[in-house]
Amino acid sequence: MSSKVTIHEVARLSGVSIKTVSRVLNREPNVKNDTRTRVQEAVAALNYRPNISARSLAGSKAYLIGVFFDNPSPAYVTDVQLGAIARCREEGYHLIVEPLDSEGDVAAQVEPMLHTLRMDGVILTPPVCDNVAVLDVLEAEGVPYVRLSPDQDQDRSAHVRMDDVRAAYEMTAHLIGLGHTDIGFIKGHPEHGASHLRYEGYVAAMKEHGHAVREDHVEQGWFSFRSGFEAAERLLGRPDRPTAIFASNDDMALGVMAVANRLRLEVPQSLSVAGFDDTPGAKVVWPQLTTVRQPIQAMAAAAADLLLTGATRAEGEAPPSRLLDFELVVRESTGPVG
Template sequence: MSRVTIHDVAAAAAVSIKTVSRVINREPNVRPAVQTRVEAAIRKLGYVPNRAARSLAGARSFVIGAIFDNPNPHYIIAVQRGAMATCRQSGYHLAIEEVNTAKNAAAQMRAMLATARLDGVILSPPVTDCAAVLDALDAKNIPYVRLMPATAKGRSPVIVSDDAAAASQAARHLWDLGHRRIAVIAGPDGHSASALRLAGFRHGIAAAGGDAHQVRVVKGDFTFRSGLAAGHTLLAEKNHPTAIFASNDDMAAGIYSAAAQLGLRIPDDVSVVGYDDSPVAELVWPPLTTVRQPVAEMAAEAARLLIEGRGSDAPHTFELPYKMIMRGSTGAEPRKGR
């Protein structure tokens, strides 16, 4: 079967080749009805634009970058999945780059940008708050969209989900089940989500009538191993917490392992709530009650803004909704003597 060409798309949509090119390149002055017709023809025929030829024809590279520094593989996979889906629909490619924000991020960015030609960049936490990364992109006039930033929100369009409100809802859920000995496994200090989720959880306890200062807090780093260690610290105590909120699902899975090693049952002896609704939430038993963070959707929206040339727009915040996912890891506070 011969390869579908731009001529085939133009014929199917009853437009000129130039009009097809304008639609593909997201150029202005294309009537919505015509754009819809061309996009329908592209989908029907399975047309894939030749990126090399398009790059020669204009200033665009048709490559969107996604830069990360995150120990949670599930989060990064979700970012890639969302951004890649949008890029593919628009004939773009996605380039994945890692920057260690703790080790001379400025030098890493200079080396990366010396060889990479990017039309825009998606920044995920904690890179999203790294001034050296933002300065490097600004110096090259590369537009960027940031996911969940905590600082300098006026520097770019940002996409958020309300971490604090979500954690507050998780706290209220545990409180309403009767739990009063409650603990939190927080994330690392350098990650904005850690502080937001901890503050939100404490607010939820206070709003329910509890004492937020009585919530036990143990630090983790968003990894299974840190959740396992924190779980042992908390659950080995005689009067251990009857409920634990983990700031991500990987750490929640670590609590499961610690509970099993200590002979405790979930949720009979301890209830557990996670955050993210990553694949691990349905791999553990019982399935994990957690907060679904729309990571893939946020990345897809970021890619869309960049492809449409809106990464350099006046700063604007786009908020996407979270959702509490009730599964089998939470239950009523254990009866005394159990």
């Protein structure tokens, strides 16, 4: 029970009013330098920390940033949290996590949260970031929000994303550079915007390098291991099979590797395999997976930054956004055409 030090005791010790202490705490102007120093010393001496409840009750800030997610991968969620926290800590903010049940009425889950706990801002991850009902509620409640990799209606709000098209383009170019011309592609879940963007990048690279996109070398997947497995069975079952397969995410690429393993196709000698996302699983296969790394922590930190600097509130013009660089991670699953 060491706590219970209030602003009054700091004020008494430093010989000023509580208001001046408040000013120092909030880095407000109009405090003489030596007054400021005196207060800071008292704060340190008493190990004083402002009470966040009193602060948010009296002022406008709650010192809380929310992260809403529903169901993307654990690795993604944790990275988002780590990235957001890193930035929030600098300003004394805390992170509140709110998993949403996308089966139910998501908006109805969000509304009470915002009502009770007045958050200063919310970070939305896919797929919640494209749930219009949630966006409506946030706007109705006047809570600023930033979307991570939004798919729909990007101009609606501040957002942070990565250039999926260019990443897929470069991965395809990497395979072409290794001598592959017949490159199979496994699309992702058709309702995820990233699916289309990645496919677009693949097509652009193929065309630009003068290779045809063969329809029978493009399969529909659903971002799951199983869908990748089945797509690979179809792709590799035919006599004129591709020499490389680029799957729209790692889980599906791992499905491809499993099929290759069953068919006794050596990777990468007989088949190159590329994924997307750099999930933990990418390093837990043999050979390790060539893939694209999204800078998820950096993206989340950027989102927190937009929130903390109030960059979301600009009216009239296009909402602020950040575009971050990806990283091509070349491991052992891709090699020269054999």
